[in-house]
Amino acid sequence: MAVGDPERTAILDIDRLQVSLFTRRGVLPAVDGLSLTVAARETVAIVGESGCGKSLTALAVMRLLPEPPAKIVSGAVRFMGRDLASLSDRAMRRVRGKDISMIFQDPMTSLNPVTTVGDQLIEAIQWHNDVSRREAHARAVELLRQVRIPDAERRLDDYPHQMSGGMSQRVMIAMAIACGPKLLIADEPTTALDVTIQAQILELIKELQASSGMGLIIITHDLGVVAETADRVVVMYAGRKVEEAPVEALFERPLHRYTSGLLGATPSAKRRRGSRLAEIGGSVPALSELPAGCAFQNRCADAFDRCRTERPKLMPLMPGRTAACFAAEEELSRHVAAIGT
């Protein structure tokens, strides 16, 4: 696994991506200077709450941003060395669905309700490959088997409404892997599903990744899903990356105060039942009302003067991990000083 040295085999390299929303209230920084790499076989989780920019990041990579109001204003999205942000729409259509695929939260609305599942799969296969309908049909059956849909041949004739949520998500996954993508982006792939079905789908995605070697970005708000799947985690808050770390290190010792807040707010077996959850007070500031300095300051118990005036930069605070937090910086430098004496 390329953890710790993602540069060497990075297939995706997002470099200081800036996505702005052009609204009546002004130009809002929905994704603000985000950098991120994904290597082959690697799973990177992007975690954060509604409005933190995690889904817009994925849509920017796919070049599926709702334009207007959203637009990539600067930065690069390099995929296998090519900058997707500057590709023509026509060239991008050849990449999307072939080299990079995406699955969405709601499988029921991502499938076309008036076409059979088989026709939708065959269309996806024929769009990218010069094959006959008969060959595409055979490939579709094989794909449904691969995603463990029982009775695959017959299910091809089903319409989406005849399938359960779990089955529809399997179809979406089949469609996403139809052309053997090198990168799969899964945006909240199991949020709409029941817990036993969620476990099946996560397991399926992991197996497909292990056999194909594709890179995987999982976007989620659920720290349980992060813990189950990710190698590396990127935590986003109000459009910015606030922390990045290998998964075990992040859960063991979160550096950014927002990350530790999220972990404390998640009920887990470790905490005694009935005890209070740690709260993050207040709510995420609107993008139009971001304060000077750190965006998290108004909810942070450790914020001090510097946090209110200066925006913290991402710093390599520990080996293999970065965080944008003055409180964490101070704490670590005190710690280092204590060891030194």
Place this chain on the structure above:
Amino acid sequence: MSLLSVLSLCVQYQTAQGTVRAVDDVSFELEPGETLGLVGESGCGKSTLGKAIMRLVPSSDGVVVLDGQDITRMPNAGLKSVRKNMQMIFQDPYGSLNPRHDVGTIVGQPLSVAGWSRKDIRDRVADLLRQVGLSADAARRYPHEFSGGQRQRVGIARALALRPKVIICDEPVSALDVSVRAQVINLLQDLQQQTGVSYLFISHDLSVVEHVSDRLIVMYLGRIVESGRGAEVWEQPAHPYTLALLTAAPVADPKLARSRTKNLLQGELPSPLNPPPGCSFHVRCPMARERCRQERPVLRNVSGDRMVACHYDLLEQSAELPRAVGAAN
């Protein structure tokens, strides 16, 4: 006597394809000041059960007794007194508040239905808003001006207005972000401490239910498959379905998440239109035997106040556990 007793409650829906037994012979009791968690996957009947207890959907059989009074056969006109003692909080903080009313009107509505004077309503609403952590000027604002978490606070204030003894919480935090979810859970627990209200807490999220519940009930296809003290059920589930739910739930701890053996359930929830014969779980159960296909297990007491509906429950057959886990891998 229990505050709320539900006895053999059944809810049936007639559909073009036949009869769905959405809630099938469900019985339980809720004590004063207690939180009873109700978990299960979509379609297991947990929300229908909550609504049937509130009489928001008609039950076809069985009895609901609230505070010594059978409310199942009560004429609709008599329900006002029931609503005073039992209220509900809904999942969707966007859909459950009237967008054309200001928050003061929304929170004060139960009071005005109950015949309170204007001034009393105004004072009580101000108290309620303070109690749920909203500022006093919230009363003059409209739902769209609030975030999801704040709206859920409005819903909670409305439910508390008449000082009910029971609040049915139907997925109250499922639509909320993690940090806001913790705020609302803590608020519900604080309010219980202050007012002694009992909660029936319905959720699909096991970690949340585990966190808040004293006792819990697990439902599958309209029936209770297991119930008992929260911590006991969690530490040693008796029904294979409970075990499967627990192992399927993602754990927010990477080391634990990757080291534990997974007992992944195969297949999906069968159609409630046509539930399997015998034990309705047998088609997905890694331990199912011949008897499970033939005979429906009754809910029986196994130890203390633990109830389980399984012919071969895991407390008795703990030697089966490794096999059950192994079979799925």
